[in-house]
Structure formats: C-alpha cells, structure tokens
Amino acid sequence: MIKSEYVIVGANVAAVGAIDGIRRHDTKSSILSISYEPIGSYSKAMLAGYIEGAAHQWLEYRGKGYFDRMGVKCLIGRRVTVLDIEKSRLLLEGGEEVCYKKLLLAVGGAPFKPAIKGAENKELVFTFTEFLDAQKIRDTLKKFNDVAVIGAGFTGTEIAYTLNKLNKKVTVVELGDRALVKALDPKSSEIAESLMRDEGIEFYLNDTVEEIAGDREITGVRLKGGKVIPCQAVVTAIGVIPNGQLISGTPLKFDRGLDVDEFMRTNIPDVYGAGDVVKAVDITDGQKRSLPLWPLAYQQGLVAGINMAGSMYPYAGGLPMNSLKFLKLPILSAGITTPPDASYETLSTGDPKNSFYRSLVLKDGRLKGFVTIGAIDGAGVLTGLIRSKIDVSGIKEKLLYKKRIGLMQLPRDWRNKIFTRRDETAYHD
Amino acid sequence: MKKVIIIEDFCIACYNCEVACVATHSRSEDPVKAYKREGLRGRSNAVVEVESPVAFSVMCRHCRHPWCMDACISGAIQRLDNGIVYLDEGRCVGCWGCVVGCPYGAAHPNLTVKDKHAFKCDLCIDRLEIGLKPACVEACPNRALIYDETMEKRAEVHTP
Numbered sequence: 389m390i391k392s393e394y395v396i397v398g399a400n401v402a403a404v405g406a407i408d409g410i411r412r413h414d415t416k417s418s419i420l421s422i423s424y425e426p427i428g429s430y431s432k433a434m435l436a437g438y439i440e441g442a443a444h445q446w447l448e449y450r451g452k453g454y455f456d457r458m459g460v461k462c463l464i465g466r467r468v469t470v471l472d473i474e475k476s477r478l479l480l481e482g483g484e485e486v487c488y489k490k491l492l493l494a495v496g497g498a499p500f501k502p503a504i505k506g507a508e509n510k511e512l513v514f515t516f517t518e519f520l521d522a523q524k525i526r527d528t529l530k531k532f533n534d535v536a537v538i539g540a541g542f543t544g545t546e547i548a549y550t551l552n553k554l555n556k557k558v559t560v561v562e563l564g565d566r567a568l569v570k571a572l573d574p575k576s577s578e579i580a581e582s583l584m585r586d587e588g589i590e591f592y593l594n595d596t597v598e599e600i601a602g603d604r605e606i607t608g609v610r611l612k613g614g615k616v617i618p619c620q621a622v623v624t625a626i627g628v629i630p631n632g633q634l635i636s637g638t639p640l641k642f643d644r645g646l647d648v649d650e651f652m653r654t655n656i657p658d659v660y661g662a663g664d665v666v667k668a669v670d671i672t673d674g675q676k677r678s679l680p681l682w683p684l685a686y687q688q689g690l691v692a693g694i695n696m697a698g699s700m701y702p703y704a705g706g707l708p709m710n711s712l713k714f715l716k717l718p719i720l721s722a723g724i725t726t727p728p729d730a731s732y733e734t735l736s737t738g739d740p741k742n743s744f745y746r747s748l749v750l751k752d753g754r755l756k757g758f759v760t761i762g763a764i765d766g767a768g769v770l771t772g773l774i775r776s777k778i779d780v781s782g783i784k785e786k787l788l789y790k791k792r793i794g795l796m797q798l799p800r801d802w803r804n805k806i807f808t809r810r811d812e813t814a815y816h817d
Numbered sequence: 818m819k820k821v822i823i824i825e826d827f828c829i830a831c832y833n834c835e836v837a838c839v840a841t842h843s844r845s846e847d848p849v850k851a852y853k854r855e856g857l858r859g860r861s862n863a864v865v866e867v868e869s870p871v872a873f874s875v876m877c878r879h880c881r882h883p884w885c886m887d888a889c890i891s892g893a894i895q896r897l898d899n900g901i902v903y904l905d906e907g908r909c910v911g912c913w914g915c916v917v918g919c920p921y922g923a924a925h926p927n928l929t930v931k932d933k934h935a936f937k938c939d940l941c942i943d944r945l946e947i948g949l950k951p952a953c954v955e956a957c958p959n960r961a962l963i964y965d966e967t968m969e970k971r972a973e974v975h976t977p
Contacts, residue, residue, distance in 0.1 A: 405887075433890035434910060449892040683887040683918060690882075709888065713912040718926065720917040764916055765925050768884070772920025794866040794922055795875055800825075806878060806921060807823035 389485045392420035392461070394696060395478065397468050397634065398494030399423035400432060401682060402663025402689035404450055406492050407458050409693020419460040420486065422478070424467035425519055429455070433682050435522040436550040436714065439529075444519070471634050473656055490658045490696045493635070493646060494689060497628035497664035497680045502538075504624075506600035512621035513600065516547045517628055525551075525623075532620035533557060536609045538597050540567035542710065544625035545584065549714045551623075552589050559590045559617050561597050561609070571710040573725045573734075573749075576759045579742045583715050597622070628680045630665045643667070645678040650702040652692035660696055662688035671705035671775070672723050672756055679706045707774060717743065718764045722771045723757030724749050732756065735788050748788055753781035763791035769798070778802065818900040819965055820879055821940070821951055827961035828865075830872035835861035837956035838876075841941060860927065862938035863953045863962075874953065874962060877902060877923040877938035885924045885937070888914030893935075894924075901940050909934035 394410055396403045399421045410419060423429070430447035438447055445452075455462050463480070470479035471493075478486040499515035507513050512532055515521050525547075533556060537548045540562035552558045560567070566577040567584075581591060592611060599610040600622055608618040630645040641647040641655045645667025652660050652668070663685040667676045684706040691703045712719040727734055727749050738745035744762035748755060748770075755773045770793060773780055780787060783797040795803050836848050838861040843851035851857045863876040883902045886894045893908035894915060904915070904924070911933035915924035924937045941951035949955070954964040 431890050431892065433912065437910065449890075450895075451892065682890055683884070683914065686887040690887075709914070709917050711913040711917055713910070718913055718928065720913060722917060764913060764928075766922030767917050768915075768919035768924065769922045771884075771917055775920065792922075794864070795873075796866045796868050796871065803873075804825065807825065807873070807875075 389487060390420065390463075391418075391487045393417035393489045394419040394492070395486060395488035395490070396421045396492045396494055397423075397478070398492075398496060398663065399425070399429040399462065399464070400494070400496065400663070400685075401449065402494035402496075402685040402692075403492070404429060404454070405686040405689025405691075406494065406660075406662060406693035406696070407455075407460055407689075409690040409695075410697045411458055412694060413697035413699060415459075419458070420463065420488075421455065421460055422463045422466055422468055422480070422486070424465065426465050427519055428462060428464040430519060432518060435516070435519065436546050438519070438522045439526045439547075439550055440554065441526075447519070468634055471638050473638050473640070473659065476658070488658075490660070492660045492662060492689075492692055492696065493640075493654070493665055494661070494663045494685075495631050495634055495665045497678075498631040498633070499624065500627045500629045501624055502626060504538075504597055504600055506602070507622075507624075510600065510602070510604065510606055510622075512606055514621065514623045516543055516623055516625055528621075529554065534617075534619040535559070535621040535623060536561060536597065536617055536619045537623045537625055539625040539627065540564070540569075540591065540593075541625065541627060542568065542571060542712075543628070544623075545580070545712070546714055547623050547625055548589050549584060549587070552584075552587055557619075558588070559592065559619065560584075561592045561595055561611060561617075563594070563596045565594050567591065567593075568712070569726075570708075571712070571721050571725065572719070573736075573747050573759055575736065575738070576719065576721070576725070576745055576747065576761055579717075579745055579761055580712060580715060580719060582742070583717060586716075592617075628664060630667065630678050630680075632665075635665075645676075647676070648688075651695045651700060652688055652703060653695065660692040662692040668703060669705040671707050674705075679708055681706070681708060681710075683709060704775075707771065709771060717762050719759070719761045720764050720767045721757070721759040723755070723774045725757045725759050735784060737788050744791065746788055748784060750780065750784065753779040755780050755784075755787070766793040769793045769795065773798075776802070818879070821876060821938075821954055822963050822965055823873055823875065824961050824963070825871065825873035827959045828872040828874060829959050829961070830865060830867045830869075831958060832865050833956040833958060834863045834874045834953035834962060835865055837952040838863045838938075841944065841952035856929075859929070860936065862923075862925070862936060864922075864925075874957075875921060875923060876953065877919075877940070878921055879938075879940060884918040884920060885915035888918035890914055897942075901942055902937075903939055903942065904935060904937045906934050906936060911935065
C-alpha cells in the first residue's frame, strides 16, 4: 500500500499547477502524481509538433527534473481503476492501493466520439487529444495519403493543418456553417478558413460524416449530403468532454463536468478538481461550464493546490483565450467573439486583403471579447480590459484601429498602479 | 523584489531605453551593429509609448503570478527563484499564449523571422549578476525608470 498526503490523479498542466500551488505553502508533505500515460508529464498543446517528428522529450513541459525538484513522486504508466471515496483510497490496475489525505482529480477530458457507422475495428480512425493518439497517427503516417477530419474546431483545424503540412490530402467536414465557431466571429472564421484553403485543405461545411466506408481498410467517408470523399484515414475531432470515467459510481457531483466551487473543492471534503475535467466559472457570463483550455487548467490547478495546502484562495474565473498558432497569419481571440444577443455591441475593422482584422464585442461599455488577426502585439491589453471590466466606451475606437495596443489608452491611475506597485495580477497569494 | 519602476511624469520620450535594451541583448552589444547587422530593430523588450505630451516606457512587470506563464504551453516561461519571469527563447514554440495573456502587452511576438518566438524583458539578469542595473534604467537620463523596491516598500518615490 502506498500512502501520500497529497495524491494527484493526472500529471499534466493542471497537476503541475497544483504542485506549484501546494509547494507555495507546504514544502514538506508527500505528493504523489499518478498517470496512465506512458511518458509522464508533457504538453498536450504541442502534440502536433510530435506528429511532425519532434522527439517526445521535446514535449516535456517543466523539464525532466521538475518532479524531483518539487519533491513529487510519480507513478507513470499506471492506471487508477477505482476511486473509493469512503476509505480515501484509490485502486490501481493490478490491485495496488493508494491512500490519500487530500486528492486532486486532474484527469482531463476525453474526446467526444460520435456514433458513426463503420467507425469500429478500423486501424486508421483516430482521435487527437493525448500522447497515445499522436503516437498512433505518427506511427501510421505512411499508411495513408488522404484523410478526412471530422470537426473544424481548434483540434480539428490543428490536426488538419499538421497533416496537410506532412503532404497529406486533407478534407475537413464540419456540421456547423463555419470553422472555429467557438473561438472566432464569422468574418475571422472566413479568414482562417481561406488561409487553410490556400494551403490546400478542403472544407465541407453544414455537413457531417454518416458512414466510414470499407471493410478493415477505409476507402472513404460518405457525407450526409451524399458526397463520398475517398480517404484511407479519419480523425474525429469534434470536441473534448470532461472525463467522468473514474468518477461515475462515486458520490462526487458530476454533470457534464466535475462540479467544483470557487476554491476548486468538489462536494466531498478533501477532494478537489482542476483542468479539463471540471466545470468552473466562465467570467464572461458568470456561468459554470467546461472550458478545456490550457491557461485555465494551470490556474485551476494552482488554486486547487494552494487550497489543498490549507488556504482559502478563490479562483478568479476562467476567460476563454485562443491562439491559432499554426496559421500563416497569427490569430488571437479571447472572451465572447460572437455576441449571443442584441444587447452586445460589435465593432470591426480590417484591410481588404485580410492581412489585418480586428473585432471587439462590448456590453454596457465593457469589453467582453475580441479577435485580432495580423496585428497581435499588445493584444493582451485587451484581455486585461476584459478581466478588469473597466468602461472602455471612450477609447473603443482606439482599441479597434490602433494596430499595436498599448497602455496609453488606459486610465492614468490604473496604469500608474501597474507601473509602480508590486503586483496587480490575480493569484498573488 | 526590486523591479523597474516606471514614472511616466519624468519620461521625455528619448527612446534611450529601447536602444540600450536592444544593444545589451545583442551579440555585439553595440547599438549600431545590433540594429544594422543583427536585424534587431523592433526587438526591444521595453516599448516606449508616446502621445505627446504623455510618454512612458513599458516592460515586463515580473508579476508574482504571471498570466503569461499560465498560458505558456512549452514551459519556456518560468518564474525563477529570484522572482524574475524568464522566457527561454530556445524553448518557445511561438504559440502566442503569453501575447494574448499579458495584460500589459509586455510579451511580444517576433513575427519577422522564420523561427517564430516570443520575447520579453528578463530584467537584464546577466547584468544583475555582475552588480549592474538593468540597461534601460542605466540609459534613462531623467530617472523615469528606476530599479528599486516597488511602491509598497518605497513610499517616498514621487508619483502622482
């Protein structure tokens, strides 16, 4: 039997955040991180680079020595099969028992897999969310030339772009009427799409894959609209949903995400949650939802860790942020980019060649979201304005038209606090 | 922790801080060579903003909890034991998470080269190690940039 003061199920970014948080207040107690994945802690956001040929060591997020340095023991390649809340213990595959005083569930998300006829028992049907997926794609790259990607969200477009770069013929099929609907507004979706079309990626919008044809080897996909696209491989990238596998059957509250309060506590004492598995507050509308995004996973982990070590430190809420790093023109967005109703004000500008585009979404004079393409230096100032909720109605034109946004437009007092004070960011615990 | 404190009332928009920053982070450590031969134009970690008569230079605030670090997917941005928020350009993959995350616009994208990466102020860590002040502070002719404890510990510093 293994005993540890703190046990973290998971080893990626939320777990790293939690380790940072715990160690701010508790440098002595034992921490154990358990992950079923074969390579331990790594950056899921860089998996595309692994498919392109980078060594897996390149994916190491905090470097090799991080866990040792932080005094964390790891069980890598070990799967937790049972969570026994009553006895404060976990069972690992093989039956080994792990007892905890405080537990963090940082088990992440799972790819949402739609029921598609013919998807079973085929080697070249992939998802793209974790290392094993990336490894599978990388190992079988030679076996296909044409690939259909289902879903034009962030993951779908990234894998499409990556495979296209590796000289595959890529077709993206998206049920919605545009790509990247969560991250972008209609005009910027159009720009992103045309950037990808320029690279040779084909799009079928307002359509979906009804059947993956072929016996063992894929011969093509048949779309609802009737079209048949010949291909030898399929990647489903419809989205990531909180992974409830370990949680079902326990008294933990889970409804499309592990329910956590502002201190990242679940409904069970001494059990915390962070990362893609949880449903936490989105600051753009105050609602709890699953936001499977990198920075939020780190922040939630950090807050959970600080609180596991005995503090009562609130999560500031998550702000959706996106960076489409793979495109030729950089595209950044944050917050609400497509207004849900008429109470929002939208401003946009761009040049005819689409080398620059920006849109701002405001409500009651407050910035709620933005997209900026081409000119991105200083875009974080806009993100800061969303977080700080200050009235920007007097400066909105400048925020829209000035290519490099600086602090000049912000209220002098606000700016001077930043210039002279120690720290104005959240989480200065 | 000592940081670069910005006193906007004293800034005369001379851009000496930008030049000094580029020079000290160049191979030649010579401003003219850095701009003309090393292609470092636009690579200053301190950025002067001017809307006459107001002017000031902005560089990384070395936050205790840096938003840029949360957003960094490669682990290139880390907070060192001495409090410096350090971006290892060699490990940066150019995801621009820090650019969209930093509320002060102090993490900059280098979009001009093939090998895209972000860059930001390192508080002149190499200079500090040998007892010098950050280059921008040393170059500032009017003490609009000072290297010192921040306001909470130094109430006598003049600001409005």
